[in-house]
Amino acid sequence: MTEHPAASHAAAPPGTEPGTSSSSRGALVIAALILLLAVYLTVGLITMDVPDSAQPPGPRFYPLILTVGAYLLAALLALGALRGGSPSARTSAGARGAPTGDTRALLLAIGAFLAFIVILVPLGWLLSATLLFWAIAASIGSTRKLFDLGVSLVVSAAVQVAFSLGLGLNLPPGILGGIF
Template identity: 50%
Template sequence: MTTEARDGTETADPTPEGTTAGGFWTGRSGLVVAGILAAIGVYLVAGIITMDVPDGAKSPGPTFFPILIATAVFVLAGLLAIQTLRNPDPMPAGPAEHRFYTDWKSLGLVFFSFLAFALLLVPVGWLLSAALLFWGVARALGSKRPLFDIGLALVFSSCIQLAFGAGLGLNLPGGILEGIYG
């Protein structure tokens, strides 16, 4: 294929039809994230396979949720890979511009919410520490409704407490609420 230059002469097109100037990998850096997700999935599967399951474990058993999570990780990795292969990021027309920045406020809020969760889990209990974690992440992601977020976080952590307690027979730390619901 040829292209017409400004002076009217025809020149050979440097990129064959159907390809991009940078080659196959140009605009497909999202495949790195898909690969990392797949590696995390492999790690989870290795952990599931090597997990010591007691003989008297009831169905669905302690491997049920890890299997669900590993499956979700593999599905997400596959979908991300397909999306990245089908729709690569466009090449900038001019000089490369940096489009990345770090939202330190949100990152710090998520970090300190997780740190508070880890430190408060045993003394305060799952219900309140998980609600604090969920609330902090919601705020970090930009939610502007603190009372709604607190209520939703308490409901969500309560549902997880019920799922682990009633559904799997596992006890999450009760903390200061041990005698009330534990």
């Protein structure tokens, strides 16, 4: 027996079109927000006052990288959402109720970022960024705590060196200010 084409759409939740899911719409909303951020960054780049004495790469270099990355991310998110989202999002789209692992990871990452904001000035960039990167790795499920701590320290030190030597900017030294 053949099923009538309209019958397959009868199971769709009310208010949704066939072939779309709330995760796809959510991804489109996030893509739109990232696109707005990219436009805001573009306006900032265009209106930025750059002194004639600025040395390459200059103050527009890093914001330009972020702007291009934001445009690419927005495009990729929108394309993925229009194609139907990720397979895991499609299989769990109907599940409601208890927070998923993704919600837990998001909340842990937000908490880590808020803690980073609070401890940045007293502890300094090197220590607070190390703790932030380590907490983010833990929030997404890494089980190699000591390895993650080492990688976090190396990455935060590399960022500090890039800002100090590459841009001539000093990140907050915190309690390590007199040592380095």
